[in-house]
Amino acid sequence: MSINDTLLMNKISTRNNVKIIGKGTQTLLFAHGFGCDQHTWRSILPGFLDDFKLVLFDYVGAGCSDFSAYDTIRYSSLDGYVQDVIEICGELELEKVIFIGHSVSSMIGLHASIQSPHLFSKLIFICPSPRYINDHDYYGGMEQDDLDALLEVMDNNHLGWSRPIVTSDTAMEIPVLDQHFTENFCTSDPEISRKFAQVTFSSDHRKHLPRLSIPSLTLQGREDILTSEKVARYIQQHTPGNRLHLLDTVGHFPQLSDPKKVISAIRNFIYSS
Numbered sequence: 001m002s003i004n005d006t007l008l009m010n011k012i013s014t015r016n017n018v019k020i021i022g023k024g025t026q027t028l029l030f031a032h033g034f035g036c037d038q039h040t041w042r043s044i045l046p047g048f049l050d051d052f053k054l055v056l057f058d059y060v061g062a063g064c065s066d067f068s069a070y071d072t073i074r075y076s077s078l079d080g081y082v083q084d085v086i087e088i089c090g091e092l093e094l095e096k097v098i099f100i101g102h103s104v105s106s107m108i109g110l111h112a113s114i115q116s117p118h119l120f121s122k123l124i125f126i127c128p129s130p131r132y133i134n135d136h137d138y139y140g141g142m143e144q145d146d147l148d149a150l151l152e153v154m155d156n157n158h159l160g161w162s163r164p165i166v167t168s169d170t171a172m173e174i175p176v177l178d179q180h181f182t183e184n185f186c187t188s189d190p191e192i193s194r195k196f197a198q199v200t201f202s203s204d205h206r207k208h209l210p211r212l213s214i215p216s217l218t219l220q221g222r223e224d225i226l227t228s229e230k231v232a233r234y235i236q237q238h239t240p241g242n243r244l245h246l247l248d249t250v251g252h253f254p255q256l257s258d259p260k261k262v263i264s265a266i267r268n269f270i271y272s273s
Helices: 003-015 079-091 104-115 144-156 160-168 174-186 190-202 206-211 229-238 259-270
Strands: 019-022 027-031 053-056 097-102 120-126 216-222 242-250
Touching: 003 079, 027 079, 027 104, 079 104, 097 104, 104 120, 104 206, 120 259, 144 190, 206 229, 216 229, 216 259, 229 242, 242 259
Parallel strands: 027 053, 027 097, 097 120, 120 216, 216 242
Antiparallel strands: 019 053
């Protein structure tokens, strides 16, 4: 390894604000979705602390990551975020981890597993979507005009765009989730957020689903404004070894709105064959 490679590796944990907690030996790697940081997992962490080693991080441009590490070319596709995950595993010398990804991180985990299969033993997708935009006989939930309107709103109102997502989570106290979004977006760079949104919502990962070679679980609730049971069933049908667990909870953030059900579903999957 060159001196430059060594310096890069030493910077990865700082770059991505990596935190390690828990008492176990099996590693759970938690990857947050767009508009969030590692604090999105705070409500479910107690359910795993005694039995697992938990690795938390922020993608570059989110939370307490090193914003100066953001590179427009690297992060012009999800592959830059995939490399974040792979590099974190490399620096921490992790293998056979259980990856837990929310929203867009589900597809980031999918690609990381395909590129570096030795790093992962199981994947858990929470409210995932391989494609958000409708396409012929595929229903993703958005039209191109919807995406264009979302990006325009983000250009004009850095915080206001998230309100429909927040208010869709009617099962929880809205101020809690509203504060969660506001805290994250007040500390984020509007330009980085917009670029991540465009990459997230315009990508199409459907053709990669059949390439997954390890067991996976899809967790999906009701009345999710960004994805749906229909999308979750598409993932199950096109992904080898994928199980679908429908949560009796509302919205796009079940890890916050109904943490007990999410903890139970994840633990059942982990301990299954």
